[in-house]
Amino acid sequence: GQNIDQPTEMTATEGAIVQINCTYQTSGFNGLFWYQQHAGEAPTFLSYNVLDGLEEKGRFSSFLSRSKGYSYLLLKELQMKDSASYLCATSYSGYSTLTFGKGTMLLVSP
C-alpha cells in the first residue's frame, strides 16, 4: 500500500519554526517529494529526498527516515506568504506516478 498520512491543519506565528510530518508505507518506497500549493494554484516543487537525513534549502529543510517511513518539512523564520497547503508525495519502484497525501494547510498569523 501507499497510504500517506499528514496532519490536516497547522497554525504558527510569523517568525516561528514549524515542522510538518508525513508518514508513508515503506514497501517498494523510492523517494519522497514535498510540494507547496497556494489556494487555487498549481503545486510547486520544494524538495526531494531519497536518502536518509536532512536536506536544507534556505528557510526550508526536509528530513527522511526510510526505515521508519517518516519525513518532515521544516519551515524556519515563517513569513505570511508561507500560508499554503503542503503536500507530501511518494514514488514507488515500478510506478511512474507519484502518490499524494491530502496536504497540510498551514496558516501563518502575525
Place this chain on the structure above:
Amino acid sequence: DGGITQSPKYLFRKEGQNVTLSCEQNLNHDAMYWYRQDPGQGLRLIYYSQIVNDFQKGDIAEGYSVSREKKESFPLTVTSAQKNPTAFYLCASNGREGTEAFFGQGTRLTVV
C-alpha cells in the same frame, strides 16, 4: 520557455454536457497525468499515460476519458457520466519513473 500549459483556467458548463480540458507540455516528458482536487482535499489521480497511444486508469477514472495521440498533448474529457464534475483539475508531467512532477496552472470547472 519549457513548461506545461492547461487551458482554459476557468470553465463553466451546463449539466449533461461533455467538456474537454486541454493539457500541452514542451518538456519532452514521456509521462503525463490528470489529477482532480476538491476543496480541502489532496490530489486524486484520474488517468495517466506513460507513452503515446497508451494510458491507464487512476483511482477515480469513472466518468472521464483521455487520449494521447501526441507526446505533447493529453486532453481530458469530463463526460455527462461524471456525477460531480465541479472541481479543480490539474495536469502534470514527469520525465522518468519517480522524478519530479511539473504541474500546469489548473482548470477550475464549474457545472451549473
